[in-house]
Amino acid sequence: MTYEDYADLAAEMNILLRYIDDELVEKIPQKIIEFFQDIASPHFKSRIDPRLPLDQQLLLPSTEAMLTLLYRQYWCTDEEREELDHLLLEGEEARVEQDQATFDNIFQKIESNEVDFVNESDNLPIEVQENTIMDRIRSILDALTELFKKLFNKD
Amino acid sequence: MGFGKADIAAFVKSRAKDVKVSDMKDMADVLAGKRTLSKTNELGNNSIENEER
Numbered sequence: 001m002t003y004e005d006y007a008d009l010a011a012e013m014n015i016l017l018r019y020i021d022d023e024l025v026e027k028i029p030q031k032i033i034e035f036f037q038d039i040a041s042p043h044f045k046s047r048i049d050p051r052l053p054l055d056q057q058l059l060l061p062s063t064e065a066m067l068t069l070l071y072r073q074y075w076c077t078d079e080e081r082e083e084l085d086h087l088l089l090e091g092e093e094a095r096v097e098q099d100q101a102t103f104d105n106i107f108q109k110i111e112s113n114e115v116d117f118v119n120e121s122d123n124l125p126i127e128v129q130e131n132t133i134m135d136r137i138r139s140i141l142d143a144l145t146e147l148f149k150k151l152f153n154k155d
Numbered sequence: 156m157g158f159g160k161a162d163i164a165a166f167v168k169s170r171a172k173d174v175k176v177s178d179m180k181d182m183a184d185v186l187a188g189k190r191t192l193s194k195t196n197e198l199g200n201n202s203i204e205n206e207e208r
Binding site for chain 2 (some may be wrong): 016039071076092
């Protein structure tokens, strides 16, 4: 993501935080709130309508990701975090499968055109590869928790 | 009345499969100051500096 992406994200988060319950906002470290305030784009045009429920808001995808990060780190219980991580991993798995299907499709097209091409992917241990990716994603999620604990623990 | 935890929980769960963990990690790194952001330069290229502190 670019600086400009973050500036838009920060601007939208500043607006969204006005409509989030105070008790939840108070759990976010001040440094993060200040980061949003510091880099927020003055030109961003919000589409947030406080009269609508959250699931009907037209938020930036990056705002959805940030909300997920904040929920995971500051607002949910351990059980809820496990449930969320499970959903996040399912999404990652679906993308890996989709990428694999795309690659397979490309190879099929190459083969159907009788292009002289050695399909080296046949030799790759796909399952092992996918497991490695999922293990890496799990470790990233664990690392996120630790990172926030170290840097932003308010207690 | 604002958005409460139940609203956010439902929203986050409904979007979770579309959220990339790599994006969340990038955001965490930026928030933690492990990666600094630079504005787009004159050539239109975005310059991002990696800093491991």
